[in-house]
Amino acid sequence: MSRVPFYLKERLEALRERVLREEFEASKLPPWERVVLTWAVLMTFWVVVSGSFSANNLALGAVVTLIIAAFMRDLLTEDIRRSGNIIEKLIYFAFIYLPQYLVIMAFRLLESNLKVAKNVIFMDINPGIVKIKTDLHSDTGVTILANSITLTPGTLTLDVKKKLDGTYLYIHWIDLETLNREKAGEKIKGDIEEWLKKVFW
Amino acid sequence: MAQESLLVSAFYLLVFTAMLIxxxxxxxxxxxxxxxxxxxxxxKVVVIIAVVSVIRGEYYLVDLAIVxxxxxxxxxxxxxKYMERRALYD
Amino acid sequence: MIEIILMLFGGAVMLFGALGILRFPDVYTRLHAATKCDTGGAMGIILALILIMDAPAVVRAKFLVLAFLIAMINPMVSHAIARGAYRYGVKPKVVVDMYAWDNS
Structure with a gap:
């Protein structure tokens, strides 16, 4: 596709965008599952924050959060990858995926704290801004990936650009090691991207 | 009470770091x-409020910290957003 | 015992973060110190508080919600401030700047 005329190029871009959009529509969860997931999250938050277990309180919270979940069902859950049964997926998420992520991020956070302390004492910094590519497309996935990159040692997300073939992230790196895009991506993202690809699309 | 002195010293350390910044x-x-x-x-002020709520035993202060x-x-x-916009106008 | 270790770790990390904000040369490296050390120190101190206090489990869950919100909100705000500072015109003191290659 090296020598495409310019009038065809715009048409091709529009077609590719439409294919991506249809794929996005097909990979959503069904509506009642979205309502149930949003309702569960809101109900947990209500119970924890209100802090009492009387029947009045629980009934009020259930009704109000059900109304909110029926209207706001796309807000939290539109980026979750569709696969399998919902109960099975919830059990997998709560007992396998989430503890895995928490353990990975806890050790990364510890390491990054020690590294910042070392940098503060010795001032051996060599900063640079590099550009890496990820395969995630959804908003929630890219947000969680950017937040995780900010918390991993020595890196800080500066900007996010969405293109059609992937998402590009600009990273401020406090101790520049390589300029190659694949090697830098391998070093910065680590295994968080593999984890995120299982849950979000 | 070793734990109470630990909490009070953490409180003073946090106030000291806030004054450094x-x-x-x-x-x-x-x-x-x-x-x-x-x-x-x-x-740091959020963490200070959480520490104070544990020292005095009044746990409703945690809601204040969340807000x-x-x-x-x-x-x-x-x-x-203000910094982004201001670059356009001057 | 473990709560004393967590509390001392959190305090030391907070202190190093404050020193980093004072000592680093430009905005982006200061953001490194502020974000990482604030998040790590706050998580350490709040976990120590959960272990220390004697309260019903709902109050401990509230402290966990506070820790989760700190871990979600702090990197997000730092990302927004970094982008705003770049658009505001603060030039970073860096070796290579791929963001300026694509946007100028």
Missing amino acids: TYRVVRGPTLPDRVVALNAITT LLMVNAVGGLILA
């Missing part, structure tokens, strides 16, 4: 420096 608020060279320092101070954290998020986003 105040130097960066007063004479940061640019506007973003001051915004960064203000966000760091607000996070202050959310207000901090909105304020930081508004200041960042």
Whole structure:
């Protein structure tokens, strides 16, 4: 596709965008599952924050959060990858995926704290801004990936650009090691991207 | 009470770090420096409120800490948007 | 015992973060110190508080919600401030700047 005329190029871009959009529509969860997931999250938050277990309180919270979940069902859950049964997926998420992520991020956070302390004492910094590519497309996935990159040692997300073939992230790196895009991506993202690809699309 | 003295010393340490960062608020060279320092101070104030609630045994103060954290998020986003817009006009 | 270790770790990390904000040369490196050290220190101190206090489990869950919100909100605000500072015109002191290659 090296020598495409310019009038065809715009048409091709529009077609590719439409294919991506249809794929996005097909990979959503069904509506009642979205309502149930949003309702569960809101109900947990209500119970924890209100802090009492009387029947009045629980009934009020259930009704109000059900109304909110029926209207706001796309807000939290539109980026979750569709696969399998919902109960099975919830059990997998709560007992396998989430503890895995928490353990990975806890050790990364510890390491990054020690590294910042070392940098503060010795001032051996060599900063640079590099550009890496990820395969995630959804908003929630890219947000969680950017937040995780900010918390991993020595890196800080500066900007996010969405293109059609992937998402590009600009990273401020406090101790520049390589300029190659694949090697830098391998070093910065680590295994968080593999984890995120299982849950979000 | 070893634990109470530990909590009180943590309280004084947090107040000391917040006062250290105040130097960066007063004479940061640019506007973003001051915004960064203000966000760091607000996070430290949230942790100070949590420590005080455990020291005095009044746990409703944690709700106040959560609300202050959310207000901090909105304020930081508004200041960042203000910096982006201001570059267009001068 | 473990709560004393967590509390001392959190305090030391907070202190190093404050020193980093004072000592680093430009905005972006200061953001490194502020974000990472604030998040790590706050998580350490709040976990120590959960272990220390004697309260019903709902109050501990509230402290966990506070820790989760800190871990979600702090990197988000730092990302917004970094982008705003770049658009505001603060030039970073860096070796290579790929963001300026694509946007100028």
